[in-house]
Amino acid sequence: MADEILILDHDKGHANALALYLGRQGAHVRTASAGGEALALCGAKAPGILLADPALPGEDGVALLAQIKQSFPDTYIVVITARENLDRAIAGLRQDVFSCHHKPVGGFTLEMALKNIRELRDLKRKAVRCSEELAEMNRARFFLKQLFDEVPCYISVQDKDFRLTASNRLFKRDFGDKVAGFCYQLYKHRQSPCPDCPVASTFEDGKRHHTEEVVTSRSGEQYNVLTWTAPIWDEEGRITQVMEMSTNITQIRRLQDHLTSLGLMLGSMSHGVKGMLTALDGGIYQLEQGIAKKDEARVRRAHEQIQAMADKIKRMVLDILFYAKSRDPQFQSVDADAFAADLAATVRPLAAKNGVRFEEDAGVDLGSLEGDPAWLASALVNILENAVEACAYDKTKAEHVVEYRAKSLGEDGVLFEISDNGVGMDQETREKMFTLFFSSKGSRGTGLGMFIAHHVIRRHGGTIEVESRPGEGARFRVIIPRRLPKSAAALAQGAEGPAATMI
Amino acid sequence: MSKKILVVDDDPAIVDYLTSFFKDNGYATCSAEDANAGFEAAKKELPDLITLDLDMPGEWGPRLYRKMSQDKDLKNIPVIVISGLSGNQYAIPKAVACLKKPFDRDTLLKLVRETLGA
Structure with a gap:
């Protein structure tokens, strides 16, 4: 690209001669002979290079050049003046001029000055471009780093x-x-x-x-x-x-598992539900007949049946609700003495009804536990009811007994021991009893009870052990620690994350 | 003499329901709570009809049916399946009928009357 050069010289002849010389070398050259004229030309189009002689009659040429440099910082100024003016120009323009030469300036000197200016200008442009690119790269790097991290x-x-x-x-x-x-x-x-x-x-x-x-x-x-x-x-x-x-994808997997087992549960449950509904129909039929025939004994028996069926359905619905997690755990301090006594009171009537002796040894200085009393009760009642049912099922012995013992283990927690002399379990039943939907009770079990009991006990940081042999009854040892494990405590505070899923 | 119906079901409440219902309608009844007891009862009582549950602890309903069909005294006793299992019509193809729990007792009575001709 051709240089834009402005020549300022009071000596028009010198200016024109220079202009001709430079024009021949391909530069665009304009000339001015006074400060005002030079300023106007700069204003119209800032020159890349200003060749100026500050010796202007009636003007302060040095001040003028300083002003031009300030207004047009991209213009390089080369001073060409009489030898006697040179020192003053250099002193006044130290920062603002590129180089100073005395008249008459040699062609080689002038060319060197112009060449150096061009090089300097190119370098400066390059430097600007590089720093812009660098800034852009830094922004990109920051962006990528942010992406990587976030x-x-x-x-x-x-x-x-x-x-x-x-x-x-x-x-x-x-x-x-x-x-x-x-x-x-x-x-x-x-x-x-x-x-x-x-x-x-x-x-x-x-x-x-x-x-x-x-x-x-x-x-x-x-x-x-x-x-x-x-x-x-x-x-x-x-x-x-x-x-x-x-x-x-833990949460997705957990949700999937939960949905799968929920589907499994509903499928396997429908069978038990049908049995219960049929038995309920039976109770209602007996009631109708009893009323129609004014048979009070039959009415009473029907009422008992309906009551028993309603209890069963209630328990099952509560089990389902538990599984479907419609209730969040409510952890609190539980008075173990009262808790153990309540358990006994819940199961006593069932044992009496089935002709099973119920031996209790519970409720002396057990201290307190951390836990959800409703959950714990549901778990232990499940085990107690199973014990009674195992006895009711057993036709081989004349007398049946369920023993229920609650004992403090000091700081380690509270031991609940439940044993019966009912039908007992074979190895397969023992191994599978805590898995979902496993029931040894045919159409009468939902396969949820022991699964939930196991789950609740584990949730409380507790353990459950089973000893049993077919025909010889069973013994369950459940230990509930005094303090909840951290994971359960976090759950109670509504902590974030998948811990809130029960299963 | 009234016709006799054997009820085989592991749920005592349902046994009670069915036997009461049949008695109220003029039939004699007997019952068993699992497949083995059902076979013994069938041998002893030689009922005119059996209602059979499929899913019971111990021996399974279809096994009882197979055992009976190999017994010359029992193989011609008509069987009505009353079960909560879905698709139960495939378990015992030769059954007179298959009812799903909870069943409609008028339907059951109609089936029993048609089968026993009384």
Whole structure:
């Protein structure tokens, strides 16, 4: 691009001669012979270079040039003046001029000055462009860093030995930020690489791989994650690292499990429900007949039947509601003496009705427990009722007894021991009894009772043990600790996260 | 002499219901609470009709039916299935009828009368 040059010289002849010289070299040249004229031309179009002689009659040329430099900072000023004016010009314009030369200026000197200006100008432009690019890159880097950190997935970058060379914020939060730790240690608490590692596959074939894994956070919680890997290449196309991105799908999996078992439950339950409805029909029929025939004994029997069926249906509906989690746990301090006595009072009539002797030894200085009394009661009543039913079922013995004992274990908690001499259980029943929908009672069981009992006890940090042999009765030992486990306490405070799902 | 119906069901409330209902309608009844007892009762009482539940602890209803169909005294006794299992018509194809719990007692009575011709 041609230089835009303005020549300011009171000596028009000198100005024109210079203009001709420079014009021949391809520059666009304008000339001015007074300060006002030069200012006007600069205002119309700022020149890239101003060749000026500050010796202007009746004007302060030095001040004028300083003013021009201030108004047009991109204009480079070269002073060409008489030798005797040179020192004054240099002194006055030190910062504002590019170079100073005395008249007559040599062609080579002038060319060098113009060339240096062009180079300086190019360098400056380049520097501006570079700093703009740098700022842009910094913004982009910040943006990428933010993406990396804020993405709602676990991201880690690993080398061939599965050492982490980078990880994002979420990863550091849940799995710690040990620099150069091993993936299998941080994710799975393993001492050696996992089999079928998708990172290893990506190192091998350069393709993306995905797996579903169960990983353990540093606080010991298990998460289901969906993991994708992608290669990271260097300039020569070698895979130097692999990125691993894992999405936490624990809540989805839990919800799925919950829905699946809810569906299973409704399916398997319908059978028990049908039996109960039929028995209820029977009770109503007996009632109708009793009233029609004025048979008071029959009416009374019908009432008993309907009452029993209503109780059963009530319990079952409560079990379903429990399972469907329509009730949040209400943890509180429970007076264990009163609690143990209430349990006995609940089961006593059932035992009497079935001709089963009920031996109690409960309610002396048991202290207090942390827990949800309704849940705990439902769990223990389930076990007690099962004991009574196991006796009622058993036709081989003349006399049946259910023993119920509650005992303090000091700081460790309270032991509830329930034993019976009823039908007992074989190994299969013993092993399966706490699983969902397993019932040994045919159409009379829903398969929910022991599952819920087990669940409630575990939720309270307690344990349940069973000893039994077919024909010889059964003994249940349930220990409820004095204090709730942390996970249950957090649940009660409505803590965030999947802990709020019961199952 | 009135015809005799054997009720096989593991739920005593339902046994009570069915036996009362049949008695009220002029039939003699006997009952059993599982498949084994059902077989013994059938041998002893030789009923004119059996109502059979399918899902009981111990031996299963269909097994009882198979056992009876191999017994010359019992194989021609008509069976009405009364069960809560869905799709129960496939369990015992030769049954006179299959009723689902909770059943309609007028339907049951009609079936019994047609089967026993009284």
